[in-house]
Amino acid sequence: MKRLVRVAFLVVALGFGTWVVARQWDDIRAGFALLSWPGLVLSLLAVIAALGGGMMTWRALLADLGSPLPLRPAAKVFFVGQLGKYIPGSLWPVLAQMEMGKELGVPRSRSAAAFFLTMPVQLGSGLVISGVTLLAAMPGSAAPYAWVFLLIPVLAVAFEPRVVNAVLGFGLRKLRREPLERPLTRRGMLTALGWALLGWTAYGLHLAAIVHDFGPSGLSAIVFSVGAFALSWCLGIMTFVVPAGAGVREVAMVAILAPVLSQGQAITVALCSRIVIIVGDLVCAGAAGFAARRDVGPTHDQTTGKPV
Template identity: 70%
Template sequence: MTVKGAVRIGFLAVALGFGAWAVAREWDSVVTGFSRLSWTSVLLSVVAVIAALGGGMLTWRALLADLGSPLPVRQAAKVFFVGQLGKYIPGSVWPVLAQMEMGRDLGVPRSRSAAAFFLTMPIQMAGGLLVAAVTLLTAGPAAIGPYAWALLLVPVLAVLLEPRVINAVIGLGLRLLRREPLERALTRRGMLGALGWSLAGWAAYGLHLAVILGQSGATGVSGARLVAFATGAFALSWCLGIMTFVVPAGAGVRELAMVAVLSPVLPQGPAIAVALTSRIVLVAGDLLCAGTAALAARSAALPEAGPQSDKAPRNAL
């Protein structure tokens, strides 16, 4: 095992260890928090997560189209959602490798798939930090205080995502890798379109957490403030989790961050229940989207049989 692999495993073990210890310490409160949730709220949360994941897919699809490889929604969904399952495997390369290989089958150059993949993350992070700043400052200013340093990344990401800057960065990276340059440069219109889909996804993520929080006994927030707080809390915890990219899908880290961000409105036990429920819903959403997209793409690719298949030879005579 390499040193890098050992560090990844060690970090994951520490993150999950702290999470398990927190759950065990607050076990009674965690159980009480779970008991407050209804199956209806969980199902509504799953629906919101599926919509949010769709926003992420459309963000990636918009970038890929701007680079010169527009894909139909069904094919784009299959490549994106099935490829995203690789994030649950330790290591950061599996999703991009899967998307590169599946995209190649559809005529998408590997360099374009890689560029779209690596651009999706900073766009989502920029949108997430922006959403967190606006919503948490509106709904619960105390919640964002300890994490104000993360907001310093917003102007940095804004500069990096300027098309002239990012095109230069991509060009340099491809030259260092001795790869051919991209055929088409990113445009401001394409980047803004991708950011728009990303913001729509964050709104749906906020609804998924708001549904869970609404039944968890959260204090001090309700109605529109509850939705705003939930949106900011999820966006901030997601961004903090993704910064620790050494663990698969931010496992454990996102939950610890979410419990901390929720502390102004929930005690630790119920907050742990909310964070764990959110994680379960997200995994279910990933699996449902990947399975549905794969089946839809397969059915679209199957040749039509029956009377119509018999009609072709007769028309050809």
């Protein structure tokens, strides 16, 4: 039964991912025709590295909460679960990760806590790196979005482990769940933030590889691309009602790229970026699932130590 549910989840997630591509196929085909193969390959490699950074962010938080997972099983849980973001509704990824994590002995409450902590970590680190890089590369480009950066002090307070642990404890009590056995530590939070910043840098390199084919190049263009991608993604993260922030991130990216590209070029770049990321998600999920097959074996509940 579990296998049937997992297959159904993958089929639905892949179906929505395919629909996103098919709906804009004419624009996508025209956009990709303007890009070089080296640029696309570099962009995809950077996306895979960035997705790896996201996985390591989540894995660091999960380990700090008491469930350290080996790399390959962790990658499978994260990347396969993340395909759920293409299904309308915001809870599919966390539900998938909770169920797959349970098979590895990770309590569902711990999987949920790691998932929901990953989002503010990515949001906070994304806002910081976008503010720094946009100001460094092109100071005036960040001015229209100054209101977004007002969230940084709020998130900085939220990253204090004592605050996080208190919020998690309150939420679990309201849900009538058992409290977390192990609180989040400052070291764990800093490790997660470090991985998140590396992930944003890789995402920026992915965008820079695409933008390069339209003219802008050099260190300034790369730094600007890091900020442009991080800020547009953060705006997408704030929109929970659409699959993977679909549409919101692209609109924001077109606006943020306006100082360096024409509107038509910016639209093409945003569409190509979206498709490369979808391909990256599929590649990572497929590779992680294949690699984790070698690790199949008895698992134990990481709370009780008993077989599951």
